[in-house]
Amino acid sequence: MKHLLFIIAITLLAITAPAQNVGIGTTTPVARLHVSDSSVLFSAPGAISGLQGLPPIQGSGRRMMWYPYKAAFRVGYVDGVQWDKDSIGNYSFASGYNAKAKGLNSTAMGTNTTASGDYSIATGYSTSATGFFSTAIGNETVASGSGSTAMGIITSASGDFSTAMGFGTAARSYNETAIGSFNTDYTPASTGNWNTGDRLFVIGNGTQSSARSDAMIILKNGNVGIGTPTPNTSALLDVSSTTRGFLPPRMTQAQRADITNPVPGLMIWCTNCVAPAGVLQVFDGISWTNINGGTTPSGTVTICSQVWAVKNLDVDRYRNGDPIPKVTDPTAWEALTTGAYCYYNNDSTTYAATYGKLYNWYAVNDSRGLAPAGWHLSSDTEEWVTIGSCLGGSSVAGGAMKETGTTHWTSPNTGATNSSGFTGLPGGLRDKFGNFIDVGNYGYWWSATENGALAAWYRRLHYNNGSINRFDHDKRIGCSVRCLRD
Missing domain, CATH: 2.150.10.10 (Serralysin-like metalloprotease, C-terminal)
Structure with missing residues (x-):
């Protein structure tokens, strides 16, 4: 037996000695250790213990x-x-x-x-x-x-x-x-x-x-x-920047009108609301307000093929950006021969959001343009006549144009159906002496047409009947203004 083991050992040495390679499962090892056709397992008993020996080798x-x-x-x-x-x-x-x-x-x-x-x-x-x-x-x-x-x-x-x-x-x-x-x-x-x-x-x-x-x-x-x-x-x-600015969305007034349910605080640049380059606007929940002051119509209604704003005008600048004077003193109001505006009773808190501003006719006729870009005021013989006739005639057209109920109108608000969607409100007027009258009872709207050197035509709605009436009056009185789209 010892002789056999000796022969085997000598044989193995002869196989490995020349190349110093060891083969397991192969007689032609090509590496120092060559394992062929078998798995290789490195194992250790049990889990890692606290007593740990050194690695097989340390250092570089x-x-x-x-x-x-x-x-x-x-x-x-x-x-x-x-x-x-x-x-x-x-x-x-x-x-x-x-x-x-x-x-x-x-x-x-x-x-x-x-x-x-x-x-x-x-x-x-x-x-x-x-x-x-x-x-x-x-x-x-x-x-x-x-x-x-x-x-x-x-x-x-x-x-x-x-x-x-x-x-x-x-x-x-x-x-x-x-x-x-x-x-x-x-x-x-x-x-x-x-x-x-x-x-x-x-x-x-x-x-x-x-x-x-x-x-x-x-x-x-x-x-x-x-x-x-x-x-x-x-x-x-x-x-923050010293070289660039903030650019909000830019759109025309017509494109702005297509915004569905604008939320208060929504901001845009309206490219054609104020000439020549437009104006920054924010929606206040009721209307679009120019950042430099004033508002432009925020909603429309089509009546007899005419596109009307659904609210009274509430701007404090002309179309070109020039300010419209706000005149509160009655003596100063009486002396005016140029454009001006005021709020009913000089109380913007109570009346502005509902009724807008009251303008004298000099503001209506100012060459700088009272209506925002893309809008105009109705003439006496065209748009006002058209709306009166197509709503059934002047004796009943007022009812189709008045807001229903008595939230704003004095009872009984006769004939009011607002079937046209015009939603006319009784904003009253300021007379030529600077006195405020008729809020709740009458709504007055200027036309763009004068009647001689001192007077101009307007339309009136009444709390006690359903008619729309045509009158002329001194150009110094303050009436509401309603715009139409061009």
Whole structure:
């Protein structure tokens, strides 16, 4: 038996000695160890214990190493102590060049990567994942917050559960996300808890570390900053620039009329509401108000093929932008020979929203244009005549034009059906002496037609009958104005 064993040993030496290769399952090994047609098992008994021996080898070198005491695996090259016992985490994996996986269940792959946080992952070049459950991917990225993620180039996610992506971005606070390039850096109130003054989302648009800037910032309180890293706390949206402005949607008056159910506060630039270039407008829940003052018709109704505004005019500027004087003093009103307006009883709080303004006829006839662009006032012999005749004649047309009920009209508001949709209201008038009369009883509307040097034609609706009446009166009186679309 001893002789047989000796012969076998000599034979094996003869097979392996020339190439120094060992074959298992093959007689022609092509590597130092060649296993053919079989699985390979590296195992260790039981779970990891507190008493752990040294790895099979420490220090620098190229190797593929199974470290059973920590159930860890290494493959690649290190030039230092990256794969020594104290740099190897339990159940960890590292591969590449100087890849260090020190945390529990950590993974490091690539070149000079470090995964020191428990359950962390670091891949790429010179990445570092030091926070629990952190991930660093790319080139020189750092994920130091718990549950943080840093991706791209030179990004840093130091807030817990933060994310930094792109080039040179930094996410410093709890749950913050930074994308883009070189966003502005700051010191947050908290890296581990929700603070309303800290950032939630930031888009960087800087060009390098010495030229950081932000395209947009959203704070955790919902405040948004565009062009500023510190949006004002009193503003939901803070836009800052010294070279550019804010441009709202631009549309014509006809396009504006197609907006369905505009909400109060809606803002547009109306391109043809005020000549020559338009005007910024906001909807106040009732009408469109020019930012520089006054309103333009916000709703329309088609009556006898004519498109009328459904509310009385309430502008305080002519079409070209010039202001219309507001005259409250009765003596000054009586002396007027130029355009002016007022509110009934000089009380805009009570009367403006319902009845609009009262204008003298000099404002109606001013060459600068009282009606907004795209609109005009009805003439005495055309539009007013047409609406009266097509609604059944002047004796009943007023009823079809009056708002129903007695919310605004004095009882009995005879004949009121508002079948036309005109919704005429009893706004009263201001007489030539500056006195206010007839609110609740009569509605007066100027025509664009004068009757001699001192008078002009108007129409009147009455609380006690359903007629529409035609009269002329002194051009100094103040009446309501209703516009038609051109």
